[in-house]
Amino acid sequence: MSAMLKLIIFQKTNKMKKYRLLLFVIVIACSSNVFGQAGYLGKRCHFVFDARFSPAILTPVYMVGTHYCDFNTHFSPSFEYVVNRDWVIGASYQFEHSKYTPEYSSHNEIPIPPPNYTAQESDIDLYGFGIYAKYYTNPKAPLGYYYKFGLDYFTYTATGKIKYDYLPMSTTFKGEDWALGFRIEFGKTVFVSNYISLGTGLSLGALTNGYRFMSMEKRNEPIHQASTRVLANYFIGVNLTLGILPF
Amino acid sequence: MKKFLLFLVLVSNVIFVSAQQISLNDFYRLEAKGQLPNDLSNIIKGLNFDGSIPKNDIQKASNDNIKELLLTGRIVYGDTVTKYLEKVLDNLLVNDSKLRKEIKIYTIKSAEANAFMNGDGFLFVTIGFIAQSTSEAEIAYVISHELIHYVKKHSQKESEDKADRIQTIDDYLKYHSRSREQEFECDKLGYENFFKNTTYDSKAVDGMFDILQYSYLPFDEVKLSRDIFENEYYKFNDSYFLQNITPIVSREDYIDTFSTHPNLKSRRNEMESIVSSSVVLGTSKFIQPQSSFEFIRTISRFETINQQIITNNYIKAYYNTLCLIKDNPDNKFLKTALNASLYGIAKAKISGNYQDIDLGTQKTEGEMQFVVNLFKKMNKKELALLSLRQSWDAMKSYPNVNYFKLLFNDMVKALVEESDLGSLNKFSDYRMGEVIVEDTTANDNENKTKYDKVKNKRLVGHLKSFKTENYMLGDLKKDEEFVKAFNSSLTQIENQNANDYITSLRDNTGKSKVKKKIIVLNPYAEKAYRSGKPSSKSSKETQTKRLEKRIKNIAKVANLNPIIISNYQKELSLNYQLNSRLIDYSRSLNKFSEITYESRDSETLAKELGTPILNLVYYEKKSLGYKKNKTYKRLHTLFSSMTLPTLPFSIYQWVFREQAGKLIFISYDLENNKTIYSTTKQFEHENTFDMLNQELYECYVKTNNLSKN
Numbered sequence: 001m002s003a004m005l006k007l008i009i010f011q012k013t014n015k016m017k018k019y020r021l022l023l024f025v026i027v028i029a030c031s032s033n034v035f036g037q038a039g040y041l042g043k044r045c046h047f048v049f050d051a052r053f054s055p056a057i058l059t060p061v062y063m064v065g066t067h068y069c070d071f072n073t074h075f076s077p078s079f080e081y082v083v084n085r086d087w088v089i090g091a092s093y094q095f096e097h098s099k100y101t102p103e104y105s106s107h108n109e110i111p112i113p114p115p116n117y118t119a120q121e122s123d124i125d126l127y128g129f130g131i132y133a134k135y136y137t138n139p140k141a142p143l144g145y146y147y148k149f150g151l152d153y154f155t156y157t158a159t160g161k162i163k164y165d166y167l168p169m170s171t172t173f174k175g176e177d178w179a180l181g182f183r184i185e186f187g188k189t190v191f192v193s194n195y196i197s198l199g200t201g202l203s204l205g206a207l208t209n210g211y212r213f214m215s216m217e218k219r220n221e222p223i224h225q226a227s228t229r230v231l232a233n234y235f236i237g238v239n240l241t242l243g244i245l246p247f
Numbered sequence: 248m249k250k251f252l253l254f255l256v257l258v259s260n261v262i263f264v265s266a267q268q269i270s271l272n273d274f275y276r277l278e279a280k281g282q283l284p285n286d287l288s289n290i291i292k293g294l295n296f297d298g299s300i301p302k303n304d305i306q307k308a309s310n311d312n313i314k315e316l317l318l319t320g321r322i323v324y325g326d327t328v329t330k331y332l333e334k335v336l337d338n339l340l341v342n343d344s345k346l347r348k349e350i351k352i353y354t355i356k357s358a359e360a361n362a363f364m365n366g367d368g369f370l371f372v373t374i375g376f377i378a379q380s381t382s383e384a385e386i387a388y389v390i391s392h393e394l395i396h397y398v399k400k401h402s403q404k405e406s407e408d409k410a411d412r413i414q415t416i417d418d419y420l421k422y423h424s425r426s427r428e429q430e431f432e433c434d435k436l437g438y439e440n441f442f443k444n445t446t447y448d449s450k451a452v453d454g455m456f457d458i459l460q461y462s463y464l465p466f467d468e469v470k471l472s473r474d475i476f477e478n479e480y481y482k483f484n485d486s487y488f489l490q491n492i493t494p495i496v497s498r499e500d501y502i503d504t505f506s507t508h509p510n511l512k513s514r515r516n517e518m519e520s521i522v523s524s525s526v527v528l529g530t531s532k533f534i535q536p537q538s539s540f541e542f543i544r545t546i547s548r549f550e551t552i553n554q555q556i557i558t559n560n561y562i563k564a565y566y567n568t569l570c571l572i573k574d575n576p577d578n579k580f581l582k583t584a585l586n587a588s589l590y591g592i593a594k595a596k597i598s599g600n601y602q603d604i605d606l607g608t609q610k611t612e613g614e615m616q617f618v619v620n621l622f623k624k625m626n627k628k629e630l631a632l633l634s635l636r637q638s639w640d641a642m643k644s645y646p647n648v649n650y651f652k653l654l655f656n657d658m659v660k661a662l663v664e665e666s667d668l669g670s671l672n673k674f675s676d677y678r679m680g681e682v683i684v685e686d687t688t689a690n691d692n693e694n695k696t697k698y699d700k701v702k703n704k705r706l707v708g709h710l711k712s713f714k715t716e717n718y719m720l721g722d723l724k725k726d727e728e729f730v731k732a733f734n735s736s737l738t739q740i741e742n743q744n745a746n747d748y749i750t751s752l753r754d755n756t757g758k759s760k761v762k763k764k765i766i767v768l769n770p771y772a773e774k775a776y777r778s779g780k781p782s783s784k785s786s787k788e789t790q791t792k793r794l795e796k797r798i799k800n801i802a803k804v805a806n807l808n809p810i811i812i813s814n815y816q817k818e819l820s821l822n823y824q825l826n827s828r829l830i831d832y833s834r835s836l837n838k839f840s841e842i843t844y845e846s847r848d849s850e851t852l853a854k855e856l857g858t859p860i861l862n863l864v865y866y867e868k869k870s871l872g873y874k875k876n877k878t879y880k881r882l883h884t885l886f887s888s889m890t891l892p893t894l895p896f897s898i899y900q901w902v903f904r905e906q907a908g909k910l911i912f913i914s915y916d917l918e919n920n921k922t923i924y925s926t927t928k929q930f931e932h933e934n935t936f937d938m939l940n941q942e943l944y945e946c947y948v949k950t951n952n953l954s955k956n
Contacts, residue, residue, distance in 0.1 A: 040937070040940075040941060041801070041804050041805075041940065041941065041944045042804070042805075042944065042948065051892075053890035053892060053893055054890070055886060055889035055890055071889065071890035071891070071892075138930070138931075138932075138938075140938065140941050143937055143938065143941060144932075144938070145876065186879055188900075190937055191937035191940070192937075194800070194804060194940075198896075200883070200893065200896045200897070200900070201883075202879060202882055202883050202886065236886065237886075238883060238886045238887050238890050238893040238897075239893075240892065240893055240896060
């Protein structure tokens with residue numbers, strides 16, 4: 001390990017310098033044996049499927065119309081690696097499908113009453129990826145209670161239709177935007193067998209669109225209204241995970 | 248014809264006696280002989296002796312107790328002692344062959360002087376009773392007494408408070424569960440129905456009560472003197488040696504209102520009147536040859552000493568050995584026992600655990616008080632050196648016996664590590680108080696060789712700081728063999744320390760590639776209650792069986808091949824004799840020393856088991872009565888009530904309270920008499936088994952990596 005470190009730190013060739021940081025991370029991850037027995041029964045690679053459920057009491061969800069006890073679901077299949085007895089790092093792919101009802105938007109400076117219109121429930125499709133680290137309170141990672149700190153990046157597309165009464169045809173619109181999210185989660189993982197895990201947790205998150213944090217403030221553009229929906233889904237959620245720990 | 252038969256009997260007796268004398272010197276342990284009898288084999292399977300299913304709880308409980316005696320290797324069959332008891336039973340039931348067929352008599356390896364019978368005809372006599380008896384007639388009377396319990400079916404009328412009194416198998420060996428009326432009945436009818444019909448001496452009736460009254464005392468009352476422990480080179484402090492011994496004041500007229508047994512005085516009085524009113528009184532102390540009785544009594548005494556050493560009752564074992572060795576000074580077993588018990592006493596003191604073995608000078612009666620006081624007063628250095636001297640003496644007599652070398656080396660190690668006496672230069676070459684005469688020719692170097700001058704200078708005289716212990720090797724220093732052995736032991740200790748250091752640097756985190764066999768002996772689990780109430784037998788059984796499954800699973804993941812020997816097995820995993828030896832080995836493990844009494848043949852044991860690794864696991868879980876992370880669970884439940892799929896999981900989180908788990912794990916190397924890995928882990932979890940799995944896994948990986956291939 002020390003030879004590898006010397007190679008990484010003191011290497012003078014340009015190519016090696018470029019990948020120095022990456023190599024450093026890999027060496028630390030692979031040589032984390034120095035920190036003691038890690039992993040559940042010696043197994044460190046954890047494949048997890050996470051579903052985050054966020055309440056949607058008054059707003060529409062992926063099904064048409066509103067229903068009692070509605071919720072939105074955000075899925076993220078992930079790969080986790082147990083670094084040592086306390087920490088697990090992971091990367092996930094994320095996707096979500098939801099709906100929202102766009103409202104009339106006008107660019108007039110002089111406020112005039114909005115025209116009559118009918119807005120159909122429009123789709124939001126979200127895709128992205130994230131990286132995270134989990135810290136286990138009882139040092140037996142990946143078992144027990146944990147704090148999870150995640151960084152997500154995703155793009156979302158809002159598509160829909162508005163029918164103004166004074167126009168014969170519906171107007172379709174489509175918008176795209178991106179968001180960067182920070183999420184904290186507290187939860188617990190248990191192992192029901194040597195290979196299968198179950199987990200649950202509670203998460204809080206915030207989104208930013210580059211230079212500003214997204215808020216629930218209504219904006220004029222349908223895409224901004226969609227972002228409100230995305231934020232609401234991201235803000236709070238109850239997680240369920242199912243995992244496999246093969247090696 | 249009659250003369251010829253008599254001649255044959257005499258010749259066979261001579262051969263028998265001489266064969267016995269040879270075997271007594273080579274005595275090692277009392278072992279069962281041959282295959283397990285069917286009646287006992289059925290008990291292990293959970294059936295009655297005849298293969299039928301137990302009819303009621305009393306029968307089941309009785310079978311369970313016998314099963315535990317079997318699985319702990321305490322029952323002995325097919326051996327000389329049991330055959331002797333069978334002949335005594337034959338003599339008593341010569342006129343009742345039907346009853347004779349129903350009774351199955353066995354010996355129990357227990358130092359308690361007792362005999363007991365269950366409702367299915369199993370009659371057990373302990374070696375402790377035989378060791379304390381003085382004649383065959385006394386054994387016959389106690390058997391007669393027990394037979395009445397069977398004939399009158401007393402076991403079906405057992406008192407309800409039995410379950411509370413009998414928690415462990417040792418309680419079962421100590422206590423009966425009969426009423427006082429039943430005991431009187433058995434004393435009387437045992438005499439009238441069986442004993443009186445033989446020629447056995449009627450005085451044995453009173454003799455049997457003597458055994459019951461005084462069995463807590465050693466085999467004999469032998470006055471000891473300080474000469475046994477000192478020699479011309481060193482003398483201990485006078486306060487170490489008691490001048491007046493507390494007389495024996497055992498009471499026979501104790502108040503028996505709350506006892507299951509009537510007091511001995513009332514039993515004696517009752518029987519005295521019955522015996523004196525008998526028309527014909529027997530006078531034979533022995534029907535079988537007296538030499539046979541003495542032989543089996545000696546074996547029983549030897550085995551009692553074995554049991555006492557195994558259970559850390561070292562001081563009593565030491566005194567008992569001294570009582571016997573005076574008549575057999577060259578007996579190898581007795582020398583071994585003397586060494587082992589003195590070693591145990593020394594190690595208990597060195598490790599700071601002497602209170603665990605101390606019998607209490609005030610509580611001890613009789614001549615044994617002499618050694619109780621002596622060992623209590625001695626300091627750890629004196630005891631270590633006394634043990635060292637004794638093991639050296641044994642090494643000279645038996646140079647091929649590895650056990651004595653183990654004890655010798657361990658005592659040298661104790662002197663180095665605990666007492667700073669790890670060099671022969673710390674011991675004087677002179678006697679305590681000896682006036683050292685200056686050698687007036689010391690300066691006359693013309694007549695001395697270089698070696699004489701060097702040796703003269705090397706002699707260690709008196710120093711102001713010298714105490715008794717500094718004189719305890721003065722005579723042995725003149726023995727070149729001793730000096731060589733001592734220095735060789737020092738070198739071995741240094742090398743061992745280096746090896747241990749190197750082993751500790753090895754990477755213990757990854758899995759070893761070799762799949763090793765490991766014996767997991769009697770894993771045990773229980774659930775402790777906060778109220779302190781003991782868990783039931785069925786609960787212990789359930790918890791233990793779960794632990795066994797877990798161990799099997801996890802040890803395999805850690806690349807080990809576990810052979811689990813369970814308290815609840817229906818078939819013996821090993822043959823009975825090997826199982827018994829293994830149990831005795833585990834019973835002899837203690838916190839004082841890695842070298843135990845059963846290290847005598849641990850290498851052979853390892854070969855027969857097919858592995859040198861012995862593993863002991865104990866797990867206890869206890870509810871802490873509170874729940875953790877309540878705020879999180881409340882919020883989780885609140886939001887889950889709005890998102891239905893997570894609600895069941897949320898409610899599930901509330902079901903369990905925080906549990907405290909305690910795992911004690913020991914793995915031992917039989918070949919090298921060393922602990923491979925030993926740990927006590929305490930953790931908290933919410934009734935999830937995965938935490939225990941992980942702890943077990945870490946323990947097994949460490950065992951696998953640290954044990955030699």
